[in-house]
Amino acid sequence: MELYRSHILVCGGTGCVSSDSLKIEERFIDLIEKNDLKNEAKVVKTGCFGLCEAGPIVIVYPEGAFYSQLKVEDVDTIVSEHLVKGRIVTDLLYKESIQEGEMQSINDVGFYKKQERVALRNCGVINPEVIEEYIAYDGYEALGRVLTDMTPEEVIQIVKDSGLRGRGGGGFPTGLKWDFTAKAEGDQKYVACNADEGDPGAFMDRSVLEGDPHVIIESMAIAAYAVGANKGYVYIRAEYPIAVNRLQIAIDQAKDMGLLGENIFDTDFSFDMEIRLGAGAFVCGEETALINSIEGKRGMPRPRPPFPAVKGIFNKPTLLNNVETYANVPQIILRGAEWFSSIGTEKSKGTKVFALGGKINNTGLLEIPMGTTLREAIYDVGGGIPNGKAFKAVQTGGPSGGCIPAAHIDTPIDYDNLIELGSMMGSGGMIVMDEDNCMVDIARFFLDFTVEESCGKCTPCRDGTKRMLEMLDKIAAGTGTVEDLTKLQTLAKTIKNASLCGLGQTAPNPVLSTLHYFMDEYEAHVHEKRCPAGVCKALLNYMVIDEKCKKCGICAAKCPVNCISGTKGKTVYHIDTEQCIKCNACLEACPFDAIKKG
Amino acid sequence: MVTLSINGQRVEVEQDTTVLEAAATIGIKIPTFCHDPRLKPHGSCRICVVEVNGGKNLPTACVTPVYEGMEVETEGEEVVTARKEILDLLLADHPLECLTCEKAGECTLQDLCYQYGIERTSYDGERNHYEIDYSNDFYYSDQNKCIKCGKCVMVCDQLQETHAIGFAERGFETHIATPMERGLSESTCVSCGNCVSVCPVDALAPKKKTKFRYWETEKVRTTCSYCGVGCQMDLLVKDNKVVEVQPAEGVNDRMLCVKGKFAFDFLSHPNRLKMPLIRKDGRLQEASWEEAYDTIIGKINSIKEENGPGAFAGLTSARCSTEDNYMMQKFMRAAIGTNSVDHCARL
Ligand SMILES: Cc1cc2nc3c(=O)[nH]c(=O)nc-3n(C[C@H](O)[C@H](O)[C@H](O)COP(=O)(O)O)c2cc1C
Ligand code: SF4
Ligand code: SF4
Ligand code: SF4
Ligand code: SF4
Ligand code: SF4
Ligand code: SF4
Ligand code: FES
Numbered sequence: 001m002e003l004y005r006s007h008i009l010v011c012g013g014t015g016c017v018s019s020d021s022l023k024i025e026e027r028f029i030d031l032i033e034k035n036d037l038k039n040e041a042k043v044v045k046t047g048c049f050g051l052c053e054a055g056p057i058v059i060v061y062p063e064g065a066f067y068s069q070l071k072v073e074d075v076d077t078i079v080s081e082h083l084v085k086g087r088i089v090t091d092l093l094y095k096e097s098i099q100e101g102e103m104q105s106i107n108d109v110g111f112y113k114k115q116e117r118v119a120l121r122n123c124g125v126i127n128p129e130v131i132e133e134y135i136a137y138d139g140y141e142a143l144g145r146v147l148t149d150m151t152p153e154e155v156i157q158i159v160k161d162s163g164l165r166g167r168g169g170g171g172f173p174t175g176l177k178w179d180f181t182a183k184a185e186g187d188q189k190y191v192a193c194n195a196d197e198g199d200p201g202a203f204m205d206r207s208v209l210e211g212d213p214h215v216i217i218e219s220m221a222i223a224a225y226a227v228g229a230n231k232g233y234v235y236i237r238a239e240y241p242i243a244v245n246r247l248q249i250a251i252d253q254a255k256d257m258g259l260l261g262e263n264i265f266d267t268d269f270s271f272d273m274e275i276r277l278g279a280g281a282f283v284c285g286e287e288t289a290l291i292n293s294i295e296g297k298r299g300m301p302r303p304r305p306p307f308p309a310v311k312g313i314f315n316k317p318t319l320l321n322n323v324e325t326y327a328n329v330p331q332i333i334l335r336g337a338e339w340f341s342s343i344g345t346e347k348s349k350g351t352k353v354f355a356l357g358g359k360i361n362n363t364g365l366l367e368i369p370m371g372t373t374l375r376e377a378i379y380d381v382g383g384g385i386p387n388g389k390a391f392k393a394v395q396t397g398g399p400s401g402g403c404i405p406a407a408h409i410d411t412p413i414d415y416d417n418l419i420e421l422g423s424m425m426g427s428g429g430m431i432v433m434d435e436d437n438c439m440v441d442i443a444r445f446f447l448d449f450t451v452e453e454s455c456g457k458c459t460p461c462r463d464g465t466k467r468m469l470e471m472l473d474k475i476a477a478g479t480g481t482v483e484d485l486t487k488l489q490t491l492a493k494t495i496k497n498a499s500l501c502g503l504g505q506t507a508p509n510p511v512l513s514t515l516h517y518f519m520d521e522y523e524a525h526v527h528e529k530r531c532p533a534g535v536c537k538a539l540l541n542y543m544v545i546d547e548k549c550k551k552c553g554i555c556a557a558k559c560p561v562n563c564i565s566g567t568k569g570k571t572v573y574h575i576d577t578e579q580c581i582k583c584n585a586c587l588e589a590c591p592f593d594a595i596k597k598g
Numbered sequence: 599m600v601t602l603s604i605n606g607q608r609v610e611v612e613q614d615t616t617v618l619e620a621a622a623t624i625g626i627k628i629p630t631f632c633h634d635p636r637l638k639p640h641g642s643c644r645i646c647v648v649e650v651n652g653g654k655n656l657p658t659a660c661v662t663p664v665y666e667g668m669e670v671e672t673e674g675e676e677v678v679t680a681r682k683e684i685l686d687l688l689l690a691d692h693p694l695e696c697l698t699c700e701k702a703g704e705c706t707l708q709d710l711c712y713q714y715g716i717e718r719t720s721y722d723g724e725r726n727h728y729e730i731d732y733s734n735d736f737y738y739s740d741q742n743k744c745i746k747c748g749k750c751v752m753v754c755d756q757l758q759e760t761h762a763i764g765f766a767e768r769g770f771e772t773h774i775a776t777p778m779e780r781g782l783s784e785s786t787c788v789s790c791g792n793c794v795s796v797c798p799v800d801a802l803a804p805k806k807k808t809k810f811r812y813w814e815t816e817k818v819r820t821t822c823s824y825c826g827v828g829c830q831m832d833l834l835v836k837d838n839k840v841v842e843v844q845p846a847e848g849v850n851d852r853m854l855c856v857k858g859k860f861a862f863d864f865l866s867h868p869n870r871l872k873m874p875l876i877r878k879d880g881r882l883q884e885a886s887w888e889e890a891y892d893t894i895i896g897k898i899n900s901i902k903e904e905n906g907p908g909a910f911a912g913l914t915s916a917r918c919s920t921e922d923n924y925m926m927q928k929f930m931r932a933a934i935g936t937n938s939v940d941h942c943a944r945l
Contacts (some may be wrong), residue, residue, distance in 0.1 A: 456772025463687035
């Protein structure tokens with residue numbers, strides 16, 4: 001193996017790729033060649049570093065210099081200064097990594113400090129397209145150990161003892177599911193990986209597949225051995241081309257090395273796998289719809305029982321787990337069930353990856369131990385709310401989850417606590433809202449998504465969510481009634497209780513949780529025809545505060561519909577509310593804060 | 599065997615029985631739209647929800663298997679609320695035209711709205727508008743009235759196996775359509791009408807040739823006369839005229855083909871043959887049965903005398919029963935003395 005003086009890790013995750021990290025990689029390779037550094041510096045394209053907000057990101061080791069928001073031109077500076085002269089380019093470093101003029105290790109940067117990376121351990125560390133790098137980081141060691149030293153029962157026992165629960169949303173104990181599938185009768189069994197990742201804003205599964213695809217292959221092979229399957233399917237949405245591509249490369253490499261195929265590690269165990277592309281319907285993440293889709297049928301859920309463990313793909317016993325669930329398994333085998341269960345809370349073990357977004361400084365992916373409080377996630381890792389605004393609520397669990405208000409910010413995050421608060425873990429979406437967010441509007445946003453994504457099979461979800469959305473539209477437009485508020489709750493109950501699949505059963509959660517915690521906001525819309533956060537356009541009125549107006553006329557000049565009248569220097573200006581199109585231009589333009597909305 | 603209680607009544611049934619079936623054994627009827635025992639369980643309409651062990655979630659009776667100690671309530675408060683809500687939601691996108699609707703009197707939606715006292719929908723929201731597909735010769739598809747129970751699609755896929763129709767779009771826009779929405783006449787539909795027979799509303803319905811109300815008709819069970827399968831069917835008769843045919847239980851498992859389902863007009867057609875015809879003076883003329891038999895016997899005898907049995911051949915029809923066909927070949931061999939017998943089904 002060659003030794004290099006410097007390693008340049010260029011993020012090849014979807015976020016950074018879309019801001020041109022591939023050109024940055026190219027430029028590095030070019031300049032290293034030109035400067036004759038080929039034997040000293042090596043460029044590695046890795047998976048996502050998690051801090052997408054700061055992309056494109058490049059880390060140069062051994063110094064651990066964390067360069068953020070790079071432009072292609074910046075590469076020239078980094079090469080001539082850092083690589084050639086050994087001087088870190090402080091100006092280009094991620095701001096938070098400089099403290100009192102000194103560069104800190106990235107592990108001490110707020111965003112990474114409280115994180116503990118198990119599922120994401122190789123993301124941003126290895127080149128996902130090179131199997132040797134995965135192997136160098138203990139890759140396929142767990143599979144080797146399982147196949148040569150352990151019985152299927154022992155494997156299942158370790159997974160059970162670890163306390164690992166499904167990361168795809170439901171939180172079902174993984175070991176138990178493996179056990180059911182192992183015990184199910186069938187001449188043929190399958191293992192499958194759910195990489196549909198339909199929650200808007202969630203991208204942890206994509207990051208694992210893009211940054212560490214071999215871990216999924218290894219883990220699925222372990223699972224196949226444990227349950228008695230010889231064939232695996234990975235169901236990925238076609239909108240994830242990089243993930244699909246890297247996983248295919250990884251499968252091909254594993255086959256070449258004999259880590260997939262016949263008689264793996266010279267044992268009797270044979271296992272092969274293939275990728276199935278999904279067309280991106282949210283409902284196809286639901287396990288029975290996913291199975292229909294793999295079989296080539298319309299992605300519509302079917303009733304359970306029978307569960308996939310008994311009758312899954314092509315009616316054969318099938319083990320289905322989520323990407324992140326699988327990503328934990330090899331580490332559990334290598335480091336032991338006790339190590340894993342020492343992380344987390346009583347009933348939620350290990351770590352969980354969250355996709356942090358919304359009104360937050362550090363948008364990105366974070367992996368934190370279960371039991372971390374919402375406050376730590378939002379303030380310590382997420383860096384708090386931008387522009388000094390007040391935290392209002394956090395939505396966890398995506399469209400199936402609920403809004404948790406500020407009063408509960410010190411709740412430790414685990415499956416059960418989130419459900420207690422009317423929300424859920426879901427796949428790990430975490431959207432932060434500040435005082436400028438209207439909760440009626442938020443509920444509408446999520447419901448709009450489920451209405452679009454309902455498969456249309458069952459009446460309560462197909463027709464019920466549509467009618468709920470219409471009522472929310474009315475409330476946001478100022479034509480809502482008290483009856484609508486009651487009706488929303490009774491209808492929500494029927495949808496939850498009577499829908500066929502999890503999509504319908506959870507669709508009302510964003511509405512129910514906001515009704516529960518923010519009823520006053522709904523009532524303001526209904527009774528006072530007022531949107532307290534100033535979001536619902538139909539309820540907004542722009543007004544000049546007479547005492548503050550300096551009669552400068554700047555607002556009138558900006559108004560696109562000329563509905564502000566007054567005489568410069570003589571009279572206070574006045575807005576004709578009837579004509580106003582609520583564009584906010586005047587409010588932004590007024591240098592004296594003399595315009596208010598409400 | 600499994601013992602459970604339904605509305606407080608104890609009942610013992612086989613393992614793998616559904617709640618719906620268990621209830622039926624003690625005469626408790628749970629309403630359904632989408633259930634059909636011939637189809638794979640799918641549970642889409644949700645009208646059959648019941649309460650189990652006081653739980654919050656309401657499972658559907660048609661797909662939920664029984665278990666030991668299960669306590670089911672089929673008309674509890676939560677259940678009735680959910681059923682009313684489901685009917686309310688269905689009506690919110692349904693043109694209530696019962697006064698002139700062809701299905702009135704045999705419509706499950708109408709019956710259940712009556713049962714649960716739903717006079718009209720409480721919603722005033724968006725509705726779907728579809729053009730009615732009249733392109734098939736025998737039936738029409740009016741998606742404005744469809745309640746998306748899915749039975750038609752499943753019958754066509756799983757029983758008829760023609761796969762002519764499917765679901766198009768999703769969510770609120772979901773409806774039943776042919777591939778690329780090209781219409782029934784451009785599809786692979788063979789007009790068997792099995793989808794029509796299962797549709798609970800007026801969304802897939804026969805093109806009626808006679809105006810009638812279902813309550814004006816009488817059902818007459820019979821065997822289809824078209825072919826040797828012997829499908830069982832009910833003739834719907836109004837004023838001594840067959841106005842519709844519905845499949846019945848029998849060898850055919852409540853399926854029919856296009857002939858049995860739709861081709862009954864000949865029964866009351868003015869040109870229908872009711873008496874034998876004999877050609878006299880170059881023209882076919884009505885004759886009595888005696889005269890006809892005499893003519894046949896006379897001709898057989900004279901031909902046999904002149905040309906021998908080799909001059910005969912017998913051809914029978916698939917519309918005859920097996921017994922009739924047996925008699926025919928026996929007659930040809932024993933009475934006439936030829937082995938030249940054949941059958942139209944060999945073509
Ligand atoms: C509407 C809906 C969407 C879902 N989407 C996903 C998804 O995108 N990815 C996923 O892993 N699980 C998803 N699930 C959960 C799966 O049905 C299933 O429980 C999970 O994949 C099982 O894996 P786990 O036990 O490892 O979590 C979804 C469930 C529902 C009801
Ligand atoms: S709950 Fe919604 S997504 Fe699920 S089966 Fe019913 S209509 Fe389809
Ligand atoms: S909000 Fe826009 S349209 Fe309304 S007064 Fe101000 S500038 Fe004019
Ligand atoms: S389909 Fe039924 S409910 Fe609808 S109009 Fe016809 S009879 Fe009335
Ligand atoms: S008439 Fe028969 S073939 Fe045509 S759609 Fe209906 S079930 Fe299918
Ligand atoms: S057309 Fe009739 S059978 Fe088909 S889904 Fe609609 S209501 Fe059901
Ligand atoms: S003609 Fe058709 S309906 Fe009649 S018996 Fe034969 S298969 Fe059945
Ligand atoms: S009859 Fe049971 S869900 Fe439709």
